[in-house]
Amino acid sequence: xxxxxxxxxxxxxxxxxxxxxxxxxxxxxxxxxxxxxxxxxxxxxxxxxxxxxxxxxxxxxxxxxxxxxxxxxxxxxxxxxxxxxxxxxxxxxxxxxxxxxxxxxxxxxxxxxxxxxxxxxxxxxxxxxxxxxxxxxxxxxxxxxxxxxxxxxxxxxxxxxxxxxxxxxxxxxxxxxxxxxxxxxxxxxxxxxxxxxxxxxxxxxxxxxxxxxxxxxxxxxxxxxxxxxxxxxxxxxxxxxxxxxxx
Amino acid sequence: xxxxxxxxxxxxxxxxxxxxxxxxxxxxxxxxxxxxxxxxxxxxxxxxxxxxxxxxxxxxxxxxxxxxxxxxxxxxxxxxxxxxxxxxxxxxxxxxxxxxxxxxxxxxxxxxxxxxxxxxxxxxxxxxxxxxxxxxxxxxxxxxxxxxxxxxxxxxxxxxxxxxxxxxxxxxxxxxxxxxxxxxxxxxxxxxxxxxxxxxxxxxxxxxxxxxxxxxxxxxxxxxxxxxxxxxxxxxxxxxxxxxxxxxxxxxxxxxxxxxxxxxxx
Amino acid sequence: xxxxxxxxxxxxxxxxxxxxxxxxxxxxxxxxxxxxxxxxxxxxxxxxxxxxxxxxxxxxxxxxxxxxxxxxxxxxxxxxxxxxxxxxxxxxxxxxxxxxxxxxxxxxxxxxxxxxxxxxxxxxxxxxxxxxxxxxxxxxxxxxxxxxxxxxxxxxxxxxxxxxxxxxxxxxxxxxxxxxxxxxxxxxxxxxxxxxxxxxxxxxxxxxxxxxxxxxxxxxxxxxxxxxxxxxxxxxxxxxxxxxxxxxxxxxxxxxxxxxxxxxxxxxxxx
Numbered sequence: 113x114x115x116x117x118x119x120x121x122x123x124x125x126x127x128x129x130x131x132x133x134x135x136x137x138x139x140x141x142x143x144x145x146x147x148x149x150x151x152x153x154x155x156x157x158x159x160x161x162x163x164x165x166x167x168x169x170x171x172x173x174x175x176x177x178x179x180x181x182x183x184x185x186x187x188x189x190x191x192x193x194x195x196x197x198x199x200x201x202x203x204x205x206x207x208x209x210x211x212x213x214x215x216x217x218x219x220x221x222x223x224x225x226x227x228x229x230x231x232x233x234x235x236x237x238x239x240x241x242x243x244x245x246x247x248x249x250x251x252x253x254x255x256x257x258x259x260x261x262x263x264x265x266x267x268x269x270x271x272x273x274x275x276x277x278x279x280x281x282x283x284x285x286x287x288x289x290x291x292x293x294x295x296x297x298x299x300x301x302x303x304x305x306x307x308x309x310x311x312x313x314x315x316x317x318x319x320x321x322x323x324x325x326x327x328x329x330x331x332x333x334x335x336x337x338x339x340x341x342x343x344x345x346x347x348x349x350x351x352x353x354x355x356x357x358x359x
Numbered sequence: 360x361x362x363x364x365x366x367x368x369x370x371x372x373x374x375x376x377x378x379x380x381x382x383x384x385x386x387x388x389x390x391x392x393x394x395x396x397x398x399x400x401x402x403x404x405x406x407x408x409x410x411x412x413x414x415x416x417x418x419x420x421x422x423x424x425x426x427x428x429x430x431x432x433x434x435x436x437x438x439x440x441x442x443x444x445x446x447x448x449x450x451x452x453x454x455x456x457x458x459x460x461x462x463x464x465x466x467x468x469x470x471x472x473x474x475x476x477x478x479x480x481x482x483x484x485x486x487x488x489x490x491x492x493x494x495x496x497x498x499x500x501x502x503x504x505x506x507x508x509x510x511x512x513x514x515x516x517x518x519x520x521x522x523x524x525x526x527x528x529x530x531x532x533x534x535x536x537x538x539x540x541x542x543x544x545x546x547x548x549x550x551x552x553x554x555x556x557x558x559x560x561x562x563x564x565x566x567x568x569x570x571x572x573x574x575x576x577x578x579x580x581x582x583x584x585x586x587x588x589x590x591x592x593x594x595x596x597x598x599x600x601x602x603x604x605x606x607x608x609x610x611x612x613x614x615x616x617x618x619x620x621x622x623x624x625x
Numbered sequence: 626x627x628x629x630x631x632x633x634x635x636x637x638x639x640x641x642x643x644x645x646x647x648x649x650x651x652x653x654x655x656x657x658x659x660x661x662x663x664x665x666x667x668x669x670x671x672x673x674x675x676x677x678x679x680x681x682x683x684x685x686x687x688x689x690x691x692x693x694x695x696x697x698x699x700x701x702x703x704x705x706x707x708x709x710x711x712x713x714x715x716x717x718x719x720x721x722x723x724x725x726x727x728x729x730x731x732x733x734x735x736x737x738x739x740x741x742x743x744x745x746x747x748x749x750x751x752x753x754x755x756x757x758x759x760x761x762x763x764x765x766x767x768x769x770x771x772x773x774x775x776x777x778x779x780x781x782x783x784x785x786x787x788x789x790x791x792x793x794x795x796x797x798x799x800x801x802x803x804x805x806x807x808x809x810x811x812x813x814x815x816x817x818x819x820x821x822x823x824x825x826x827x828x829x830x831x832x833x834x835x836x837x838x839x840x841x842x843x844x845x846x847x848x849x850x851x852x853x854x855x856x857x858x859x860x861x862x863x864x865x866x867x868x869x870x871x872x873x874x875x876x877x878x879x880x881x882x883x884x885x886x887x888x889x890x891x892x893x894x895x896x
Contacts, residue, residue, distance in 0.1 A: 193883055195837035198848060198868070199872070202872055225535055296736035297736070304526070310738060311520075314520070327747075405680050433845075
């Protein structure tokens with residue numbers, strides 16, 4: 113029944129000059145659907161890890177210990193000012209190879225390309241999150257911090273209970289923008305054969321030469337995904353709103 | 360003799376030449392897509408960024424015999440068919456062997472100029488000894504490689520396509536796949552000559568060995584005829600064997616010797 | 626930030642002089658020199674490696690030039706188109722507004738890689754103008770592919786800048802009998818352009834990093850040259866060195882832009 117329905121849609125598309133034959137081939141269809149799943153997995157994993165990395169880097173950036181702040185700043189500047197693709201190649205093609213050579217053959221290298229992509233993208237976007245959060249942390253009015261200090265909050269508790277919650281709310285629009293960028297960035301995973309939707313599309317169009325049709329599908333899919341992230345962002349903004357701050 | 364024949368064919372087809380030959384004549388230039396995957400068959404000279412190697416030598420001689428200028432365009436396995444079909448290149452000298460699928464969408468010069476097959480490169484201590492051992496394992500290759508289908512359907516391996524052979528080989532070194540499968544003309548020199556690859560070995564026999572031919576767009580019979588004459592001339596004069604020696608391609612291919620013998624008699 | 630007090634006190638010194646005056650920078654350079662010396666000494670970094678790197682550095686720099694060329698052209702085209710679309714978003718015709726919004730949403734939500742693949746494969750490789758063939762090289766296709774998200778983002782930045790202009794400006798201008806076009810040209814746009822500048826520079830940085838994706842479609846940019854070099858030389862240590870050199874070259878280009886952006890942000894912070 114599903115097949116008949118699909119054949120009708122494919123035939124209709126042929127009528128307007130779009131070749132979606134690959135949907136009728138079971139293995140290619142399964143590969144494409146698997147690609148969609150992998151992109152979802154990548155996006156979710158990267159969103160969670162990048163936010164964690166962002167928080168960690170933000171706390172390091174505003175740390176009182178100069179060497180920690182300096183180290184974090186060097187890392188942030190390095191990752192923000194170099195392309196993700198080059199970082200991915202350095203990590204996967206170079207570091208991975210060096211790690212494999214260093215480990216003995218019995219231990220083996222447990223890091224798969226998927227893990228490398230998640231690591232690189234999370235750290236890259238984590239640096240952007242850290243910048244947004246840092247701007248948010250610095251936007252917390254000094255009066256509030258002084259009030260907290262006068263109430264006996266230690267530096268760490270100030271950060272955790274006063275600065276970070278407020279900074280999060282200030283930085284939320286910027287963080288959501290970063291997350292939308294992150295979802296789009298997962299497409300670079302195709303360069304190291306991770307099996308996301310872009311990679312599967314490439315494998316299909318090198319055999320079938322139907323680039324435009326696959327493009328339309330991918331644009332639609334990413335449009336839906338980014339819309340979902342934006343929606344989630346707006347929901348968070350509504351729910352985290354604090355009276356007196358922001359619009 | 361071959362030159363005269365070739366120019367004769369070239370000139371005689373004035374009224375009936377196909378679109379590609381017309382274009383080549385009009386622009387006084389032939390655009391050849393060459394595969395530069397490294398090694399003696401195709402690479403780049405660092406001092407002037409010019410391509411050199413077997414594929415380039417053949418392209419240069421074709422242009423010389425046709426009496427036109429040569430422009431080379433570097434192609435990758437992932438985009439070579441598209442570039443030819445879109446018209447960006449006129450012919451392909453890209454280590455592409457004859458397959459039924461390609462035959463359906465492109466034309467080719469019937470006389471082959473080399474023989475290529477796929478071999479796998481694995482670490483010395485790998486448990487893989489034959490092609491069948493790759494069942495269920497990850498195999499790295501280039502996007503658009505024609506070894507992907509036989510590997511996944513016949514041997515049940517899981518293929519991972521990378522942008523080019525260099526990325527695929529780096530992934531192999533990073534232990535992300537059990538083997539990397541590429542043309543034997545690429546992998547054999549690596550294992551034979553390169554000290555970096557002394558801990559690796561080759562799985563033989565070659566996968567789907569086929570004749571390397573020059574490809575053109577479907578229906579371009581005159582172009583194909585002109586090129587074919589040139590290639591036959593190469594075999595007759597032994598130029599290909601001389602070029603093979605000049606570029607230090609080892610081991611020398613028995614196919615070339617056989618073809619030389621065959622065409623000398625004609 | 627730790628150095629903001631310092632820079633506020635000496636606002637007239639150029640950024641480069643400030644960087645050199647900080648002891649931190651010299652310490653970092655010294656550490657780097659020591660590290661380099663140690664690596665050379667221990668044999669991990671060999672002289673043949675440095676020689677190979679030097680042989681390939683002209684090719685790498687040419688590749689970098691290709692990246693810069695693509696990025697500058699993409700941002701130029703994108704800015705012009707983006708400003709146009711931005712103005713269309715203010716149109717009184719609802720359909721035009723919707724179309725402009727749709728364009729912005731589409732190209733902001735599409736991954737850059739997909740747009741690059743799209744423009745490379747869908748555009749023809751050459752144009753027939755009368756009997757001449759005008760070639761449409763790959764790098765121009767990539768430039769157009771990058772100009773699309775650039776224009777959508779510029780339109781969005783423009784919209785944000787417009788929204789941040791206080792309402793009294795509009796009201797005061799119209800009370801002084803400015804026509805709509807005069808109002809836009811003399812009052813609103815100059816203020817907008819100043820506010821747009823930091824975000825625009827951020828966008829330029831993003832586009833520059835997007836040019837690295839051009840290597841995936843076969844343009845001979847820096848990353849592609851690095852890959853060719855790595856295959857030709859075919860040594861592990863050289864491969865490691867060349868990929869990290871690529872990283873370094875991108876950093877050397879993008880970091881000053883990022884610092885300049887910060888400087889602009891601070892300068893225009895309270896307008």
